[in-house]
Amino acid sequence: MLRMLHKYAGLASAVLVLVLALSGVALSVMPAWEKSQTPIMVEYNLSVADLATRVSSNFPEIEQIKRAPSGRITAYYFTNGNAGAVVVDPATGRAVADYEFSPIVRWLKNLHRSFFLGDGGRIAAAAGAMAMLMLSVSGLLLLARRMGGWRHIFAPVRGTLSMRLHVDISRFAMVGLIIAPATAIFMAMGTFDILPQQTANPPFPTEVSGKMGVALADVAALADIPVSQLRSLKFPYVDDPSDVYTLTTDQGEGFIDQGTGVMLAWEDAGSWQKINEFIYLLHTGQGAWFWGLLLGLMVLGAPVLIVTGVILWWVARRSRPSLPKGVPAAHADTIILVGSEGGSTWGFAGTLMSGLIAHGHHVHTTSMSRFDPAKYTKAKQIIMLAATYGDGEAPSSAKGFLDKLAALKQPPCARLAVLGFGDRQFPAYCAFSKQVVAQAEKLGWELLMEQDTVNRQSAQDFARWGYSLGKALGLELELSHVPVQPRTHKLKLVSRREYGQEVQAPTAILRFALPHNGLMDSLLGRGWKRFEAGDLLGIVPERAEVARLYSLASGTRDGFVEICVRKHPHGLCSSQLFDLEIGGEIEAFIRPNPEFRPGRNRKPVILIGAGTGIGPLAGFARANQNRPMQLYFGIRHPESDFLYDREIRDWQSEGKLSAVNIAASRIQQSAYVQDLLRRDATGLAELVKNGAQILVCGGRDMAAGVAEALQEVLAPHGLEPALLKAEGRYLEDVY
Amino acid sequence: MKSLLFALALSTAIVLPGAAFAKSVTLTTEMKNYRGPGAYIVLYVTDSKGTYKGSLWMAGGKSKYYKHLPGWFRATRGDLEQVSGITGASVGAGRTLTLNFDLADGLFDAGYKLHIDSAVEDGRDVANDVVVPLTSANAGKPFRGKRYINTFTFK
Structure with missing residues (x-):
């Protein structure tokens, strides 16, 4: 709103x-500017009487003296019937310049x-x-x-x-x-x-002395008032004995007899005048x-x-995928509901919409958050395309959907089809869409077809599902989806450090130069994004459509883009990265991952990682300024795959890391990080009790082992890892 | 062109013997080519003793600026009743304001004077830019103004 x-x-x-x-x-x-053009008043306590005497001696037919808020004094007069206005130097009463209000x-x-x-x-x-x-x-x-x-x-x-x-x-x-x-x-x-x-407006005196020509210096009301408080002094009209001096100051306005110098009437400025001024x-x-x-x-x-x-506004508008024109919800035979986090699911919805419209369907597409079955009076089918966020939570455009579904007393008449979008690498693969189907079935909602899933935005998965949907609807539906890739930039490799060959874990720290952005690119947000350690680097390998994501070990402030890569025997992307020569280029983009980052406070941080999982943790350590930060790092052998060996020693001596615990699995006293966590149980529990945050990065097995160990370590102290996760004090970046 | 009955326009104080006899009078005020926005001008009448008798026309719509018409403001203390129903737009530089009134015969050759005060924003406030005795002899004669008014004529 x-x-x-x-x-x-x-x-x-x-x-x-x-x-x-x-x-x-x-x-x-x-x-x-006006102030700079104004003659400076040297006599700080100059009275209005003195000023008026000086000015009127130079301009016999003076009509009015005005003081602007800048301190500029102007005199209005007539000579031989011609009106004149000048800026006056208060020290002499003489004109320093003709006055005319600036036309500009x-x-x-x-x-x-x-x-x-x-x-x-x-x-x-x-x-x-x-x-x-x-x-x-x-x-x-x-x-x-x-x-x-x-x-x-x-x-x-x-x-x-x-x-x-x-x-x-x-x-x-x-x-x-x-x-x-x-x-x-x-x-x-x-x-x-x-x-x-209203401004101060005293009544004009009904009786005046009828005399003329009082010496201004003898008028007490003028002698008592410093020029700094003056706004205007109007002189009586020549040869009009009934006229008076009109004095306006910061305090109010009054009339002075031109024969006796007596103040005949005075009115103070009211509060409205003061407020307005x-x-x-x-x-x-x-x-x-x-x-x-x-x-x-x-x-x-x-x-x-x-x-x-x-x-x-323009960039946000443009980045939203454009959908074909649909019909209002009440007129549609098909309702498409989208649950999307980053926006890519909307692209699939658009393809589906076009396909159905081409077969004569009336389609209405909206977000799952705006689910409103009462409106779907003509709908025959409701199709949901649902991504998953994190550990099976609703994606942002489906927030509140499950509550709305739970509140329904009876299922909608239209039949339901659900397609989940996710990444099989994650354990919670399409967990949200599964939850939707489970809840719909509990309500007794009739399904149009079995639930299906699309892995990593696969166009083939989507086309296959489209074929089944077509069969269920009695039409030949061909959905060919062209996924929209994020805008990529070329990154040039500047250095590579290799580790782990000896222990069958070839790993490299790759450092790329920070791409340079032009002003327009920066303004339009199409340049290289700012990033911090913990964000993700998307790399699109050659001969592939879908990007691979790597955790970043550096931030924009470090001035380079750094990742840790483990070479997988058949990995397309990791092999290409390993074969990249110094000076070689790859296509890449930044995907923000603000969830995985040390909290914005001064509380201690416990970093736990193994293998290439050290990447973002090293980035956190490098950016650390005086906050207690401990590292638990699991490797195979200190002589081989101890990534960041030199830096970790430096960071420790600089105080960026308060303690470093290395667990090596292929030495005599073989140990894993979970063993070290158990060894330090008392100290760790104490830290967590005092508000410490835990950040874990590494493979899924290691993360599971760490979770188990932490459960053992913390439970006796009344600390629940699940609760810490909910509070954002136990974060995982797992692959 | 404005056509009003003077007896309506002026305050009741100016009801004169023979007011039933009225003649049509055209007042023409031609502005100088001064620099600045439209001028506020007010036309009003005083008697032989210089006492304010009533207003004929106020050119300028915002009452907060009326205090810049010094003679009129002094006489009326800014009483808006004095110009109620007889206000119009301010008059731009070089423009001419023409007003048509049915004025009572008794107003002429009886010591009455017509005054015009004028003011321009960020400029000077002028009392009696023009003062013209209302006599038959003055009819048709152009009178020069002091500051913003070039000439004023009535006939």
């Missing part, structure tokens, strides 16, 4: 806000407040300010949500250059981006008489030139926010 408001308010008002912000920025330098400022001001369109334009500008205020406030709330609470609002942000600019600039400019439009709306409400606008100062910076500049600088962020915001 908040996100929608932010997005649509932003898109709808982009041009309006852009014009308002840029003209506002241009105007914001004016108070400082006038032009900017009219553009800024009304787009040269009078009252209609003023309303449009006020609407622009309203949009800007809504954007700022909703943006602030979104930011707090994104960063995980107000306390983390200034934490570093991940993402494309557009995203980082958008967030960083809004954090810097937030104050100005709220104050500028809020004060604008306040001022507009004054202009349209929605808020009161303060709002005006906040908005324009007039009388506070430094604030004006600061506000202008902050508002200068608005154009950048608009441009990056539109780019973010």
